Amino acid sequence: MSASPANPPQELPAGSAALLEARKVAKRFGAVEVLKEISLNIASGEFLTLLGESGSGKTTLLRLIAGFDEPSSGEIWMSGERLDLLPPYKRRVNTVFQNYALFPHLSARDNVAYGLRVKNVPANEISGRIGDALRMVKMQDFAGYRPSKLSGGQQQRIALARALVNRPQLLLLDEPLSALDANLRKQMQSELKSLQREIGVTFLFVTHDQEEAMALSDRIALLRDGALEQVASPREIYAHPSTAYTAEFIGQTNLLRGEIRGSMVRCGALRWPLEQADGPVIFSLRPEAIRICPDGGRQTSEAAFRATVRQQFYGGSSELLEVDCGSGQTLRVRIPTRGPLTGEHDFVFSFCDAIRVQE
Amino acid sequence: MYSRAYKSLVSIPPIAWVGVLLLLPYALMFVHSLWAVREGVIVHQWNWENYKTLFTNSLYAKVLFRTMRIAASVTLCSILLGYPLAYYLAFHAGARKELLYQLVIVPLWVSYLVRGYAWKTILGSDGVLNGFLQYLHLTHEPVGFFLYSPFAVVLMLTHIYTPFVFLPIYAALEHIPRPLLEASQDLGAGSVQTFWRVILPLSMPGLLAGATFAFVLSLGDFLAPLLVGGPSGTMIANVVQSLFGAAFDWPLGAAISVGILVITISLLFLGELLEKRWAFK
Numbered sequence: 001m002s003a004s005p006a007n008p009p010q011e012l013p014a015g016s017a018a019l020l021e022a023r024k025v026a027k028r029f030g031a032v033e034v035l036k037e038i039s040l041n042i043a044s045g046e047f048l049t050l051l052g053e054s055g056s057g058k059t060t061l062l063r064l065i066a067g068f069d070e071p072s073s074g075e076i077w078m079s080g081e082r083l084d085l086l087p088p089y090k091r092r093v094n095t096v097f098q099n100y101a102l103f104p105h106l107s108a109r110d111n112v113a114y115g116l117r118v119k120n121v122p123a124n125e126i127s128g129r130i131g132d133a134l135r136m137v138k139m140q141d142f143a144g145y146r147p148s149k150l151s152g153g154q155q156q157r158i159a160l161a162r163a164l165v166n167r168p169q170l171l172l173l174d175e176p177l178s179a180l181d182a183n184l185r186k187q188m189q190s191e192l193k194s195l196q197r198e199i200g201v202t203f204l205f206v207t208h209d210q211e212e213a214m215a216l217s218d219r220i221a222l223l224r225d226g227a228l229e230q231v232a233s234p235r236e237i238y239a240h241p242s243t244a245y246t247a248e249f250i251g252q253t254n255l256l257r258g259e260i261r262g263s264m265v266r267c268g269a270l271r272w273p274l275e276q277a278d279g280p281v282i283f284s285l286r287p288e289a290i291r292i293c294p295d296g297g298r299q300t301s302e303a304a305f306r307a308t309v310r311q312q313f314y315g316g317s318s319e320l321l322e323v324d325c326g327s328g329q330t331l332r333v334r335i336p337t338r339g340p341l342t343g344e345h346d347f348v349f350s351f352c353d354a355i356r357v358q359e
Numbered sequence: 360m361y362s363r364a365y366k367s368l369v370s371i372p373p374i375a376w377v378g379v380l381l382l383l384p385y386a387l388m389f390v391h392s393l394w395a396v397r398e399g400v401i402v403h404q405w406n407w408e409n410y411k412t413l414f415t416n417s418l419y420a421k422v423l424f425r426t427m428r429i430a431a432s433v434t435l436c437s438i439l440l441g442y443p444l445a446y447y448l449a450f451h452a453g454a455r456k457e458l459l460y461q462l463v464i465v466p467l468w469v470s471y472l473v474r475g476y477a478w479k480t481i482l483g484s485d486g487v488l489n490g491f492l493q494y495l496h497l498t499h500e501p502v503g504f505f506l507y508s509p510f511a512v513v514l515m516l517t518h519i520y521t522p523f524v525f526l527p528i529y530a531a532l533e534h535i536p537r538p539l540l541e542a543s544q545d546l547g548a549g550s551v552q553t554f555w556r557v558i559l560p561l562s563m564p565g566l567l568a569g570a571t572f573a574f575v576l577s578l579g580d581f582l583a584p585l586l587v588g589g590p591s592g593t594m595i596a597n598v599v600q601s602l603f604g605a606a607f608d609w610p611l612g613a614a615i616s617v618g619i620l621v622i623t624i625s626l627l628f629l630g631e632l633l634e635k636r637w638a639f640k
Contacts, residue, residue: 068545088544088545089546089549095541095542097538
């Protein structure tokens with residue numbers, strides 16, 4: 001029932017080499033299959049997000065790459081080297097933990113210094129690199145503070161500095177912003193993105209928040225029940241979701257279930273021509289792809305339907321309508337703000353905005 | 360909220376408890392230490408002679424020094440046994456954790472005296488240990504120094520106080536957030552470095568609490584030396600006991616008790632200070 005992986009092994013952005021390569025990586029905990037033979041490439045310098053609901057396996061994949069768990073089968077390669085056979089402390093990978101996991105008995109400075117000290121980096125080099133790392137996250141004034149004396153956002157910065165000071169090839173971030181309040185979260189998103197551009201380190205970011213994933217990532221890997229649902233850039237995954245699940249998970253959509261018969265799509269009250277074989281189909285039609293049609297404004301490439309406005313949700317610059325096309329078929333329509341609406345209206349959408357998706 | 364009368368009412372029992380059972384006896388003890396004994400009778404003659412004796416008579420200094428040495432040995436041995444045990448239970452025991460934990464706790468329910476006599480049976484000239492050694496032909500004669508020696512006292516007290524050291528260390532180790540250990544590995548530390556840099560510092564409050572228990576309890580122990588110590592294993596509490604008993608010199612016994620009390624309180628204070636130094640909240 002779950003979607004067949006319609007998308008082929010994930011292509012990297014043109015001209016970039018794979019830094020990390022997961023080959024058919026699976027993880028079972030007892031009888032539970034948490035990851036199902038995942039293959040995924042991460043390009044050098046890329047910001048890749050693992051997106052999924054809780055239990056989708058995104059954190060498990062991160063932990064396999066960090067080395068905290070071993071894959072049940074499959075291989076992980078990084079820079080031409082087998083990664084999954086190395087203990088975590090020998091991997092050139094560092095992690096920003098969900099609740100930061102700062103050492104409570106060490107000052108911010110000593111937390112940042114930890115990785116360098118355990119690797120016996122000379123003392124004079126350590127102090128320079130710590131200074132740079134603390135400046136990078138704007139925490140140089142808080143170097144002497146214990147973590148318990150720092151706010152959530154400040155702890156977050158120290159956790160970032162502590163990981164980046166080791167110059168990892170790959171930085172893993174496990175829902176690093178989830179413990180912050182909304183405003184701080186937005187601010188940290190922006191800082192994280194510019195930091196990543198600036199230092200050019202490859203980021204593998206885990207989140208369940210699709211907006212965050214869209215805003216930050218070069219590519220999104222959407223996980224569902226331990227399998228990759230789709231891997232693509234935010235624009236691509238939003239514009240061309242390959243499955244119904246993806247279409248609903250990323251942004252809002254109307255899923256239209258119907259059939260093709262005689263080169264004509266029939267989904268409830270909606271009808272439009274399409275040269276494809278007969279059979280049941282599902283389309284995703286984004287709310288903003290539908291507009292209210294002034295009299296006779298329909299183009300030849302557009303489908304029209306008549307519907308009654310049931311609900312109107314004001315959203316500032318735009319508003320969302322719930323419209324009833326008859327026989328219980330409800331669609332969501334996003335239109336530019338235009339004042340209260342009631343009664344029946346004509347709506348149109350382009351044929352090409354209805355994206356055919358797999359179950 | 361609560362009325363003033365109610366507040367005073369509920370504070371009576373604890374104040375009475377501390378006053379009657381703690382402060383009053385200590386006050387009596389201190390007063391006694393300033394009196395003297397003349398021809399077998401305690402006379403209420405204020406003087407510092409008992410404290411002078413305490414500092415000038417080398418016998419008391421010697422026993423006190425031995426007591427501290429035994430207490431220190433017990434503390435060290437209990438930590439050496441209790442810490443690895445607690446570490447294993449907290450991090451590696453898996454499903455066996457509950458069972459092992461109970462096995463550590465169960466001996467606490469057995470009477471101190473019974474365990475003392477058990478050691479007598481094990482260590483004596485015709486005891487289990489000597490019998491075993493002779494059976495193996497490792498020795499031909501019973502080894503005498505097992506029983507009635509400071510060694511026997513240390514052995515018995517270590518056996519008794521190891522659970523007291525184990526418990527706070529185990530609690531401290533259990534409270535270390537596991538992501539900290541992953542963070543340490545992630546930053547390049549192997550398990551040895553992780554132990555010295557993260558686990559040991561974070562378990563220090565538990566370790567100090569356990570060490571204080573073992574040291575203070577051993578310092579005032581008089582049953583172990585009585586049962587397995589012999590003359591060479593006599594500790595300061597035995598001296599106090601005999602001064603209050605056969606020797607009938609309560610004032611000197613009280614003076615020594617005050618001395619032990621001062622040492623104990625200083626140690627508890629020091630332990631508290633160090634624990635605060637190592638607390639991170």
